[in-house]
Amino acid sequence: MHLSQRILAVKPSATLSINAKAAELKAQGQEIISLAAGEPDFQPPKHVLQAAKDAIDQGFVRYTPVPGLPELRQAVAGYCSKQYGHTLTPNMTIATNGGKQGLYSLFQCLLDPGDEVLIPAPYWVSYPDMVALAQGNPVVVPSSPDRNFRITPSDLQPLLTDRTRILVLNTPSNPTGSHYTQAEIDDIISWAVDNDVFVISDEIYDQLVYPPAEPATAGKWLQKHPMHVAVCNGLSKSFAMTGWRMGYVLAHPDLIAKLSTIQGQSTSNVCVLVQKAAVAALQGPTDFLQEQREVFQRRRDLALEHIASWPGISCPEPDGAFYLFPRMDTLYSPVIPDSTALCTFLLEKAKVALVPGGAFGDDRCVRISYALDDRSLVQALDRLKAAVCDLADSSRVHE
Ligand SMILES: Cc1ncc(COP(=O)(O)O)c(C=O)c1O
Structure with missing residues (x-):
């Protein structure tokens, strides 16, 4: 073979x-x-489990639109609009099979062979391999435990080349748990926009930020710089639903359309029962x-x-x-x-x-x-x- x-x-x-x-x-x-x-x-919360059971009883057994049920896209947009502080429309969202598929498809959409992706280390294990599968080159950005593993534009600048396409941010981070402040994220994204680098912000742990640290998100930049930012998220960690495979991406509608094309040619939609449960999670009590x-x-x-x-x-x-x-x-x-x-x-x-x-x-x-x-x-x-x-x-x- x-x-x-x-x-x-x-x-x-x-x-x-x-x-x-x-x-x-x-x-x-x-x-x-x-x-x-x-x-x-x-x-997961009981009302979320119940919503999946109800969906079975109500006969939800068919394919859905590839990027998700309209009510789910509306729920994702509403939930994230509150967090990001500006209005997102459903066409800026896609439901993916776990956060993983969102990330994977983004690299497939944004990279040509040999394009470089800046990945701050320590990094989540899958980023470099996902980049390689899209025929890109991972470029590791070292960080230091003394700065709680956080990088700044001055760590990125020396690694910038004319092939740099993407920077991956992950906050809070797997494996370090380290979390950027909003001001630090703003600095990094300003640098990326100035240098025409696209930021993929993986915020799958965003509901697990411990006071006095405050939630912070690249999603705030989606309104001003939608051509330079995508946020990946999902219900795996926040709603303890890892096995249900429910992720989502927030991005410019044109990029969402491309993500939808890849998904349509590979996995199609997220399981319809999971989508119904996700609506209950995102719109229910917190x-x-x-x-x-x-x-x-x-x-x-x-x-x-x-x-x-x-x-x-x-x-x-x-x-x-x-x-x-x-x-x-x-x-x-x-x-x-x-x-x-x-x-x-x-x-x-x-x-x-x-x-x-x-x-x-x-x-x-x-x-x-x-x-x-x-x-x-x-x-x-x-x-x-x-x-x-x-x-x-x-x-x-x-x-
Ligand atoms: C940093 C990070 N991003 C993305 C994911 C993918 O999550 P999902 O289970 O939703 O695919 C994980 C899962 O471990 C993760 O740690």
Whole structure:
């Protein structure tokens, strides 16, 4: 069988494979606790579940328009208009199969072979491979834990070339949880507009921003610079609906039409039942969002306090998402030379699954997800601390 160069160049998602490895060890009877989850551990709100059941009973079984039911596009536009502070029309929206499909289709629409995409590191694992699948070149923009992994136009400027087409922003970030202020986003987008770079802003964690940090969005720029900005979002993280595959993109109507063409030739519409449930989510009460946010903020604080007691490990305080990204390279040695080796060691020794930072473009760190109950979280952190102390002691013995 001949496989294309394109597919041979793409790596499977590292987060999915570590979860699979942890599940395999669990199935063998080992007591693994996974801090590798990329999804909330909540149930979606009851009225959203009910809306899907009602849709079945009401006989919603057919294809819908490719970009989504008119009522859903209206709901997305209404929901985002409130957040962005200006009026969006339904033709500026498309419902996609998860946030992932929105991002994938955007790269397909906007890139020609060899075009460059600026991707601040640490980055969500899928961006570089999605860019490669669109025959673009990912250009990594390094950042520093000392600045909470946030970049500024001065980090972008040296990497600008006449092939630079897109900048990917992700706020709050997976894997760091770091979140830009509105002023920082405004600076970055001004720079992008001045240099004719298109900004794709992935805001899938936008409902998980912890006070005193405030929500911030590139969506504010859609009115003034619709030819330079698209926002990707979805219900996976905000409404704990990862398995339902409901994402959306906000962009200029001409770009939405192109996204719709790709979708029409590949997956067609999002499942009609999910679309009906999404209308209920976006137009319904918002207390779920607040409750989920409070629980995650409490867990973040609990985990940060715990990690502060680990020898030699530092962890910036993130303002959002449900991840911590501590720097662990003080534990590296000839036997454990990188983040993959460290995560393998911790999985075997502490029976805790983490994701190596190398998968996100920063091999100094590991990603810890706190999307699990408090008891298991504390138990996992206790086990990790014991293993980290052992490692720190043994490296001191060998000094
Ligand atoms: C940063 C980021 N963007 C996009 C996605 C895709 O989300 P979805 O499940 O809606 O496809 C994820 C999921 O993990 C993510 O972490």
